[in-house]
Amino acid sequence: MPGPDAARAAAILADLGPLLPSLASPALVVDLAAVDHNIAAVLRRCGDGLGSRAADRWRPHVKTLKTAALVRRLWAAGVTRCKCATLDELQMLLETAAEDGREDSLDVLLAYPLHEAAFRVARRLLAAHPAARVQLLADSPAHALAMDGWARTAAAPLDLHLDVDLGMARTGSPPSVWREAIADLASLSRLRVAGLHGYEGHLAWSQTREAAVAYDQLCDLAAAVACIGTDPLELVTSGTHSFSAALDHPRLNGGPWRHRISPGTVVLSDLRSEPAADLLDLRQAAYVLARVISRGSDRVTLDAGSKAIAPDRPAPNCRLPAWPGLVPLSPSEEHLPLRREHGALPDLGAAVLLVPDHVCTTVNLYRECLLLGRNEAPVRAVIGASGHRLYFAPDGQDTSA
Ligand SMILES: Cc1ncc(COP(=O)(O)O)c(C=O)c1O
The missing domain is CATH 3.20.20.10 (Alanine racemase)
Structure with missing residues (x-):
């Protein structure tokens, strides 16, 4: 029996279905109801x-x-x-x-x-x-x-x-x-x-x-x-x-x-x-959508390395609610290998959802996210304050005056 977060992850992936051919990965997806x-x-x-x-x-x-x-x-x-x-x-x-x-x-x-x-x-x-x-x-x-x-x-x-x-x-x-x-x-x-x-x-x-x-x-x-x-x-x-x-x-x-x-x-x-x-019965609201880019006999690798999820956390720095038998190993920048402990392996190209160990440092890696509302089409939102600015003022104006 899948847990409630596995059921929710499956529902989110189903909602994303029509968008998957055009949606890049890794992608940050936010469940607004949560x-x-x-x-x-x-x-x-x-x-x-x-x-x-x-x-x-x-x-x-x-x-x-x-x-x-x-x-x-x-x-x-x-x-x-x-x-x-x-x-x-x-x-x-x-x-x-x-x-x-x-x-x-x-x-x-x-x-x-x-x-x-x-x-x-x-x-x-x-x-x-x-x-x-x-x-x-x-x-x-x-x-x-x-x-x-x-x-x-x-x-x-x-x-x-x-x-x-x-x-x-x-x-x-x-x-x-x-x-x-x-x-x-x-x-x-x-x-x-x-x-x-x-x-x-x-x-x-x-x-x-x-x-x-x-x-x-x-x-x-x-x-x-x-x-x-x-x-x-x-x-x-x-x-x-x-x-x-x-x-x-x-x-x-x-x-x-x-x-x-x-x-x-x-x-x-x-x-x-x-x-x-x-304590608060919180629901997971932010997921990283990733895809399988390599598949071995007891291992798959996702396109969500340390530049996509919880870069400040040691392995395992995420969890796959719908694939509890897969254990995240140490990521490299663009790759996340997963070891099979039990159960099936997802197919090559399959989309999966990851829950980050640390959501703040994950959000900061993205320029945009996809907001999923109940009974509404997904909305693209700019993460306006991610990353770091180059100049203090727009266009490098001098602010010392
Ligand atoms: C000054 C300050 N206030 C509040 C927080 C609370 O944040 P969080 O809810 O992520 O624990 C932090 C976390 O780093 C912080 O540095």
């Missing part, structure tokens, strides 16, 4: 006791989606806050909101420390979309003071989150460093402390005790910073691998601040988010 189901599932978990204010608790990271059409599914569900990491993501969000006439409800946290040239581009984008709220991130007190200088011509103060290093040792400063800098932060003239960003991405789902210690540190710092920040301060924590512990933490929940979680992977789901998927 996207909507996953968004609703996160909102239900956020909303325990909150009713319609559930959407207020979630600031999803759009690094997973990078696609205007998918961001619009969040907006349609009432989720208007988000987080992003790159200027391409910020630009995609602002331009999509402008196109839809909804800039005034967009609230983005650019959760990435900006150097001066990137800061100038962010400000230009902000100036072009003044109705949208964009908050920036300070890596350290020195970075906050430097940004204050870069912003000296800003007409209105810019909202700033202090990046708090809760043990991940990637960006931000420890709580003690921020606490000692409160007097300096009070002197900022063009920046206003609007929140604390404490991303605990070093912790696994099961490390709830360590997470609680980190959240207490964040709450203690929030209490100390309250005198110089906006009222209420916003506290942003947690991705797909720890949001549930954060939602349950009494002090994050009950303080004079507003706490929000920021998982993004939950919208599409992948193999490595299994604990979250189990």
Whole structure:
């Protein structure tokens, strides 16, 4: 008996049938019903006791989606806050909101420390979309003071989150460093402390005790910073691998601040988010369509190597729901060999669907994806923020002025 994901993969392949002669592979395919189901599932978990204010608790990271059409599914569900990491993501969000006439409800946290040239581009984008709220991130007190200088011509103060290093040792400063800098932060003239960003991405789902210690540190710092920040301060924590512990933490929940979680992977789901998927009953929403390009006696090879799926993950970096007897081996750039453990082998040229171990790095490899809706023809969507730009501004304009 095939499992539910095998049945869904078979249904998706059947829907794609008429397109297969013209559809290239590898191709990224997104099941919109699963996207909507996953968004609703996160909102239900956020909303325990909150009713319609559930959407207020979630600031999803759009690094997973990078696609205007998918961001619009969040907006349609009432989720208007988000987080992003790159200027391409910020630009995609602002331009999509402008196109839809909804800039005034967009609230983005650019959760990435900006150097001066990137800061100038962010400000230009902000100036072009003044109705949208964009908050920036300070890596350290020195970075906050430097940004204050870069912003000296800003007409209105810019909202700033202090990046708090809760043990991940990637960006931000420890709580003690921020606490000692409160007097300096009070002197900022063009920046206003609007929140604390404490991303605990070093912790696994099961490390709830360590997470609680980190959240207490964040709450203690929030209490100390309250005198110089906006009222209420916003506290942003947690991705797909720890949001549930954060939602349950009494002090994050009950303080004079507003706490929000920021998982993004939950919208599409992948193999490595299994604990979250189990808790929320998530459905797999993103698949890579691949074809068999070589067939041996106990092995087939697909046209979906490390340039097509989860390039950052060790083998097996994906799963084939409809072919459980095939084990993905180490990929090369354009090839993915699969070893037969049991069952039949797919035919040469056959199309198969793969579930990525890591969906964020998979989406980033594609320029376009195919959106599959129930009872609608498949729609081609541009992944506008995948990859990386060459110049800060279009056509290499100088942005230093
Ligand atoms: C700053 C930040 N916030 C949130 C997330 C959450 O993302 P995910 O849902 O993929 O765990 C990440 C993941 O890398 C991150 O770096």
